[in-house]
Amino acid sequence: xxxxxxxxxxxxxxxxxxxxxxxxxxxxxxxxxxxxxxxxxxxxxxxxxxxxxxxxxxxxxxxxxxxxxxxxxxxxxxxxxxxxxxxxxxxxxxxxxxxxxxxxxxxxxxxxxxxxxxx
Numbered sequence: 442x443x444x445x446x447x448x449x450x451x452x453x454x455x456x457x458x459x460x461x462x463x464x465x466x467x468x469x470x471x472x473x474x475x476x477x478x479x480x481x482x483x484x485x486x487x488x489x490x491x492x493x494x495x496x497x498x499x500x501x502x503x504x505x506x507x508x509x510x511x512x513x514x515x516x517x518x519x520x521x522x523x524x525x526x527x528x529x530x531x532x533x534x535x536x537x538x539x540x541x542x543x544x545x546x547x548x549x550x551x552x553x554x555x556x557x558x559x560x
Contacts, residue, residue, distance in 0.1 A: 443484050445475075452480040454488050459529060462498040464544075481513075485520050493544050501528050501541040514538065 443452035454469035466488050471480045492500050502517065504510045522540035531537050 443480055443487070451475045452484040454484050456488055456492055456495075458495070458497070459501075462496070463528070464492045464495070464497040464500050465529060466500055466502040481516055482520070485516065489520070489542075489544060497544050499541055500544055501525060501539065503531055503537045503539055506536070506538050510538070514540075 442450055442454075445451050449472075451472040452470065452475070455467040457465040457467050459465055466485070469481065469484060469488075471478075471484070489500065500522075502522065504513050504517065517540050521542040523542065525539050525541035527533075527537075527539060528541070531539055
């Protein structure tokens with residue numbers, strides 16, 4: 442969860458443990474009045490760091506394929522997610538776009554966070 446300066450929730454997300462070192466990012470949302478303000482990048486970075494702290498080695502996510510989801514796909518790609526084969530219950534890839542990335546303790550995550558916050 443991300444809060445603004447007065448404690449109002451402006452972003453939410455969840456992390457699901459899929460077992461065997463895999464996790465899935467679920468249901469990320471940004472308050473409508475905070476879209477394009479860096480909230481989603483900060484939230485995504487927090488979820489990656491949380492996954493790392495829990496010992497997960499791979500994170501996956503699902504997003505829609507329509508034009509509405511294009512900004513989300515660009516965000517995920519900016520944070521190192523790439524298209525991946527079906528995982529979990531996503532057995533109909535024509536209805537979902539699936540992405541994944543390794544969760545490694547390296548400097549690239551810190552660099553991505555700084556870039557996201559600078560925008």
